[in-house]
Amino acid sequence: DQQVKQNSPSLSVQEGRISILNCDYTNSMFDYFLWYKKYPAEGPTFLISISSIKDKNEDGRFTVFLNKSAKHLSLHIVPSQPGDSAVYFCAASGRTGNQFYFGTGTSLTVIP
């Protein structure tokens, strides 16, 4: 059973606009969340993370929001660029970080 869910398999956004990728989780014991970005024929690469003690973490154009009561996190990309076109995976783990649970991914296409 998927403990981390990304319900939108794909998303298309115009260049310059905001991209919002969503992720839901079921386990309230998760306390560390990450987003990975994956280009075709490459492995996933770390993008941004957030600890459960925060509700927002920002890194340049990328911001991750965490709503613990709703067990929901989202990744905002502003402004979106064509180079952001990739598959984005959400992941969650407990304190030890040994077991990451990944979502099924959302394929983002940024249209020039």
Added chain:
Amino acid sequence: DAGVIQSPRHEVTEMGQEVTLRCKPISGHNSLFWYRQTMMRGLELLIYFNNNVPIDDSGMPEDRFSAKMPNASFSTLKIQPSEPRDSAVYFCASSPGLGRSFGSGTRLTVV
């Protein structure tokens, strides 16, 4: 640093054949993970090693799958015999703690 190195990049094999995937983790990383990516389940953890010792293999789908880590710089994932439903991209990742550094993956096709 060359990153996590996986080989081969692509493997096409016939059903029933043995397949061996290889991984060289980043030097100094004490944890190594094998993942399988499918459309339906995303990135699934198959097994992970800590200091070369298998810690959790509950994600290994069947006895046909086995993994070894004979030393800190090498790991293998073997499927014997392979079946068409094993077709997927298999990723190896290593980590010094939190986070993961992924290899480029092996795309396995079993016909």
